[in-house]
Amino acid sequence: MEAPTHLSQGARRSADQAIGFLMQQAVENPGCISLAAGLVDERSLPARLVRDAVDTLLADGESGRRLLQYGTTQGPEPLRRVYRNYLAELEGRSDGLADLPLSRMMLTTGSQQLLSLIVQAMFDPGDICLVAAPTYFVFLGVLQAAGAEIIPVEADANGMRPQALRGALERLHAAGQLGRVRLIYVVSDFENPSGVSISADRRHELLELAQSWSRESRIYLLEDAAYRELRYEGTAPPSIWSLDRNRETVILAQTFSKSFSPGIRVGLGVLPEKLLKPVSDLKGNEDFGSAHLNQHIVAHALKNGSYRQHVESVVASYRSKRNAMLQAIDKEFAGLHGVTWVRPEGGMYVWMRLPPIVQTGFDSLLFQQATRVNRVMYVPGELCYPTSWNDRPRCEMRLSFGVQSEAGIEEGIRRLATAVRTVFGRISGGNE
């Protein structure tokens, strides 16, 4: 008789995450055009640039070898200085953000590691996180693994609604739960999955709410700015982080995975003072610091201007792909009553809503029809809401224009419209 394996509470809560199902579906449906994968376009990746960077960085043996040594848990200070200059440029700060102590910055393994560390540092089971509805489903998985209670807050075309956030906080206060609220999580620009950005006014309001409701314990605001550089039209509002004058409320999470390369795994975080040591201690336990060489590769590209050039070309390419997807949707979905979608100004996603009668989940008629018959895959929208929310919408889809070529996007949308029409016909007309 074999003795059973004991797993920790955290490991048990980590099982059966949406991302796992999704990847399994991708494997099981290899012939599909994927509008599901949230990956960047492989053709955009800077192979030549990285090769040249490494060639230069390792040309001199002595200085080169230093990059192959450990860095530090947060990333070496001279490197953080380079990343601070980059952040200053993004923020339009001509003073180079000289007043931001380098100790507040941390280089991570993509921004995902920072999201995970923040949750590890702040959440015990039952602690509360408020999230936009819908939101980034992988982060929901991280929260779920920590045993967090996740409370969805209504969002619209301008992002999370401050009034809805206030209402949620008031209800928690009335229920004696305010002291368990740790975090408000938002993807500020071209949200994954909804494609919407938080308007400038709301950025101020959301921050102010986090601050004014920090009564029993500090409520932090985690600004996931993963997509901020992928803007195809319009003007960027200031980051929420930049509005936080004393820098004690907002955690800023950025990554070079979307704008540069996910295989390099470099993320950049800026933390309130009180979270620095706990997050750094946890990171030290996890890895002693992320890959040092890779931090130098990105810094090299930042310093010599090749990063900015690269982002420009990436933005131009994704702009065309977004346009291709929106044009295809305009054309293919025009006659379909009750279907609406968001026109994102950036990012990688179009969020589509079908009439509530048409469900989109893994076990829905539409998902089966789309993947098995019409050979196209999307991310079911319901994954982007907390599973604890029974009334979550089940008729939405996240469509990514990241991976496919323009031709692939057009064909994918054509197939998807066919699948939707077929299911519409079955539902409204009974058996065909």
Add this chain to the structure above:
Amino acid sequence: MEAPTHLSQGARRSADQAIGFLMQQAVENPGCISLAAGLVDERSLPARLVRDAVDTLLADGESGRRLLQYGTTQGPEPLRRVYRNYLAELEGRSDGLADLPLSRMMLTTGSQQLLSLIVQAMFDPGDICLVAAPTYFVFLGVLQAAGAEIIPVEADANGMRPQALRGALERLHAAGQLGRVRLIYVVSDFENPSGVSISADRRHELLELAQSWSRESRIYLLEDAAYRELRYEGTAPPSIWSLDRNRETVILAQTFSKSFSPGIRVGLGVLPEKLLKPVSDLKGNEDFGSAHLNQHIVAHALKNGSYRQHVESVVASYRSKRNAMLQAIDKEFAGLHGVTWVRPEGGMYVWMRLPPIVQTGFDSLLFQQATRVNRVMYVPGELCYPTSWNDRPRCEMRLSFGVQSEAGIEEGIRRLATAVRTVFGRISGGNE
């Protein structure tokens, strides 16, 4: 009035770890010769080799760009095949370990990430880990952060004593605690800090104990083989992992940080079947997989033979440094009564024991004398025992020959002997 920041239990337990104190001491005593840092010799790092590898890997745009895309959480399967061939060679398995499913292998951010993931996957507060005494102090910190109960098991010149392990298990059984034992942790070769290797006989016995005491729940054995390739004399015993026929008890943790480059951050784990999914789920939450490009860099060096050549040169260099340290100790400590030390066959550490009356901790007379007056730093041995063990030895030191040149090692040992002699004089002779 500012609202307090709430930290998770895990974050609170992560604070004030030994490694933090140690690094602070290094910063505060910049003029010291460090025999404390457990880093590899920077001069050994393969700058040329990595540069050539990247040059080749990224030469072709299309295949090159693939390496800058995400890999997978465990690392792509074709890559794991390359690492399996490498492991087969280490294990002397001419069949290429073809019977080891690739799904059992995982590429991590150094081996540290695997150690951390294993603890996260298995430990709830109060769960028990048995460790050799002394043991790798960073791992003690990881266990402490998880709220684990750490039980030290006596070790001698042949590693952890099976009889002591049996005794500990019997006591836990008698106390009704056997069901809370999750893990036995050993560094099998040239242990950090003690320098000893577990003898072949004991490898069998320790494995057999883990298996036969897996009654209420499975007791895993984590074999940390970080140093196995750094052997300077003698013959390698089989890994404990290789003795585990059904591969359901031993977790093997290896790294390329010591043999190749810590700044690349590539580790290799082999896991029992029952731990695969939990550990992979947790890793997915943490980072979606470690840096893909870096996994290819190491694989490239493994495939073209340059890795093996590099290890040979590294081993030759560390052998000379070990010899330099042992010769210097023989000379400088010859007249010091009651001082003993281990002659390691590999690795990076010499473990020294002083008479019990001479304490070595951060606040000891010796540490002050060594760092402030004689300008040499070591790792106090007491850090390598669980802090919960009140009777832990306090008169030991870990001396590393990793970082310093041979001349630096000789001078460092000379200074250390001077400091020890001074403290001996004060203790035995009262005030000077």
